[in-house]
Amino acid sequence: xGNLEVISINFWNIVISLCNLLLIFLIVKKFLYAPVHKMLxxxxxxxxxxxTAAAKxxxxxxxxxxxxxxxxxxxxxxxxxxxxxxxxxxxxRSDEILSEAKEKADGILRRAETEADLEMKKAEEGIKTExxxxxxxxxxxxxxxxIHEADHRVLIDDFLSEVGNSDDQRK
Amino acid sequence: MSKRRSASxxxxxxxxILMILLPLFCGMVIKILTTPPTDEISxxxxxxxxxxxxxxxxxxxxxxxVNSWLVILSLLGVCLYLTHGLSPTYETRRQHFAEMIVxxxxxxxxxxxxxxxxxxxxxxxxxxxxxxxxxLLTLIGxxxxxxxxxxxxxxxxxxxxxxxxxxxKCGPIHYLKSFAEPPALTPLNVxxxxxxxxxMAFRHYGNVLSGSVISVLLxxxxxxxxxxxxxNLPGILGKLPQVFPILRxxxxxxxxxxxxxxxxxxxxFIFAMLTMLYVxxxxxxxxxxxxxxxxxNKNKKTN
Numbered sequence: 028x029g030n031l032e033v034i035s036i037n038f039w040n041i042v043i044s045l046c047n048l049l050l051i052f053l054i055v056k057k058f059l060y061a062p063v064h065k066m067l068x069x070x071x072x073x074x075x076x077x078x079t080a081a082a083k084x085x086x087x088x089x090x091x092x093x094x095x096x097x098x099x100x101x102x103x104x105x106x107x108x109x110x111x112x113x114x115x116x117x118x119x120r121s122d123e124i125l126s127e128a129k130e131k132a133d134g135i136l137r138r139a140e141t142e143a144d145l146e147m148k149k150a151e152e153g154i155k156t157e158x159x160x161x162x163x164x165x166x167x168x169x170x171x172x173x174i175h176e177a178d179h180r181v182l183i184d185d186f187l188s189e190v191g192n193s194d195d196q197r198k
Numbered sequence: 199m200s201k202r203r204s205a206s207x208x209x210x211x212x213x214x215i216l217m218i219l220l221p222l223f224c225g226m227v228i229k230i231l232t233t234p235p236t237d238e239i240s241x242x243x244x245x246x247x248x249x250x251x252x253x254x255x256x257x258x259x260x261x262x263x264v265n266s267w268l269v270i271l272s273l274l275g276v277c278l279y280l281t282h283g284l285s286p287t288y289e290t291r292r293q294h295f296a297e298m299i300v301x302x303x304x305x306x307x308x309x310x311x312x313x314x315x316x317x318x319x320x321x322x323x324x325x326x327x328x329x330x331x332x333x334l335l336t337l338i339g340x341x342x343x344x345x346x347x348x349x350x351x352x353x354x355x356x357x358x359x360x361x362x363x364x365x366x367k368c369g370p371i372h373y374l375k376s377f378a379e380p381p382a383l384t385p386l387n388v389x390x391x392x393x394x395x396x397x398m399a400f401r402h403y404g405n406v407l408s409g410s411v412i413s414v415l416l417x418x419x420x421x422x423x424x425x426x427x428x429x430n431l432p433g434i435l436g437k438l439p440q441v442f443p444i445l446r447x448x449x450x451x452x453x454x455x456x457x458x459x460x461x462x463x464x465x466x467f468i469f470a471m472l473t474m475l476y477v478x479x480x481x482x483x484x485x486x487x488x489x490x491x492x493x494x495n496k497n498k499k500t501n
Contacts, residue, residue, distance in 0.1 A: 031243030039257035046350025056320035058277035063300040070286035
C-alpha cells in the first residue's frame with residue numbers, strides 16, 4: 028500500500044488522534060482515577076472514623092478514671108470516718124473499762140481497808156481483853172486478892188489507853 | 199500482607215496482563231507481516247494499511263492509528279490491572295503504584311494549574327501515558343505514532359480547543375479583547391495564538407521523528423562501515439558483514455537509550471507541562487472571579 032509522506036497532513040487522521048486522546052482520557056479517568064480516588068476517600072473515612080472512635084474511647088476512659096478517682100476519694104473519707112469512729116469508740120470503751128476497773132479496785136481496796144481495820148480493832152479488842160485478863164490475874168496474884176473488875180475498870184482503861192497510845196506512836 | 203488470593207483473582211490478573219501484552223504482540227505480528235523486505239534505507243511516514251474514502255479527504259488507516267489503538271488497549275489493561283483488588287486496608291505493590299501515579303499527577307496539576315483545574319489530572323495523566331508509551335513503541339520495533347504529525351497535531355488541536363474554551367469563560371467580548379492587550383501587538387497576539395498548537399505538535403513530532411531518522415542513518419552508516427572494515431577479510435568471513443552487519447549490534451542501543459527512552463519520556467512530560475501551562479494561563483481567573491461575584495450580587499438583589 029505504500030507509506031505516508033514524512034510530513035503529511037490528513038484531516039481525518041487528526042480527528043482520529045483527537046478522539047484517541049479523548050478516549051484514553053476517559054479510560055484513565057474511569058478506570059484509574061475514579062477507583063483510586065474512591066479508595067482514598069474510603070481510607071480517609073475509615074481513618075477519620077478510627078480517630079473519632081479513639082477520641083471517644085479516650086474521653087470515656089478519662090471520664091471513668093475521674094469517676095473512679097472520685098469514688099476512691101469518697102472511700103478514703105469513709106474509711107477515715109470509720110477509723111475515727113472506731114478509735115473514738117475504742118477510747119470510750121477503754122475509758123469505761125478503766126474507770127470500771129478503777130472503781131472495782133477502789134472497792135476492793137476500801138473493803139480490804141475496812142476489813143483490815145476491823146481485824147485490827149478485833150485484834151486490839153482481843154489484846155485488850157487478854158491484857159485485862161492477864162493484868163487482872165497478875166494483880167490478883169500480886170495483891171493476893173481478887174480484883175473486882177468492875178471496880179477497877181477505870182484504872183485498867185487508863186492503862187490500856189496509855190498502851191494504845193504508845194502503840195499508835197509506834198505506828 | 200500475605201493474604202491468600204483466590205484463584206479467580208489470579209485468573210483475572212493473568213487475563214489483564216494478557217490484555218496489556220497481547221496488543222503489543224499483535225502490533226509486532228502485523229509489522230512483520232506487512233513490512234515488505236527491503237535493503238534500502240528509507241525515511242518515510244507511517245505505512246498505510248488501507249484507505250477509507252471520506253468526503254473531505256480520503257482517510258488512510260496507517261500504522262500510527264493502529265499502533266495508537268493498540269497502545270490505548272494496552273493502557274486500558276494497565277489501568278484495570280493497577281486498580282484490580284484495590285482496598286482501603288489491604289495494600290499491594292500495584293496499589294501503591296496506582297496511588298503514586300494518581301497522587302503525583304494530582305499534585306502536579308494542583309501546583310501548576312491551581313485547585314480550579316483539579317479535574318484536569320486524568321487528562322494530563324492520559325496525555326503523558328499515551329505520548330510516552332507511543333514513543334516507547336520503538337523499543338519493540340513498532341512505528342511510534344508520535345512521529346506522525348497528524349497524531350500529535352490532533353492532540354495539540356484538542357489542547358487548543360481547551361485553551362480557547364477557557365479563554366471564552368468570561369464571554370466572547372473578553373476573549374476578543376484579550377488579543378488587543380497592547381493594541382499595537384494585536385496581529386502578533388493572533389499569530390502566537392495560532393502558533394501555540396502548531397509549535398506543540400511540531401516540537402513533539404520533530405523530536406521523535408528526528409530520533410528515528412538518526413537511528414536509521416546510524417544503522418545504515420554502521421552497516422556500511424562493517425562492510426568496508428571487514429569486507430576484505432578472506433573467504434566466507436568477507437561475505438559475512440553483508441549478511442550480518444556486525445557493528446549494528448549494540449552501538450545503536452546507546453543512541454536508542456537517548457532518542458527512544460529519554461527523549462520519548464521527556465517529550466511526553468513537556469507536552470503535558472505545556473498543556474497545563476497554556477490551559478491554566480488561558481483562564482482569566484481574576485476576571486472570572488469578578489464576573490462570578492457580579493452574578494452572585496445580582497442574584498442576591500433579585501432575591
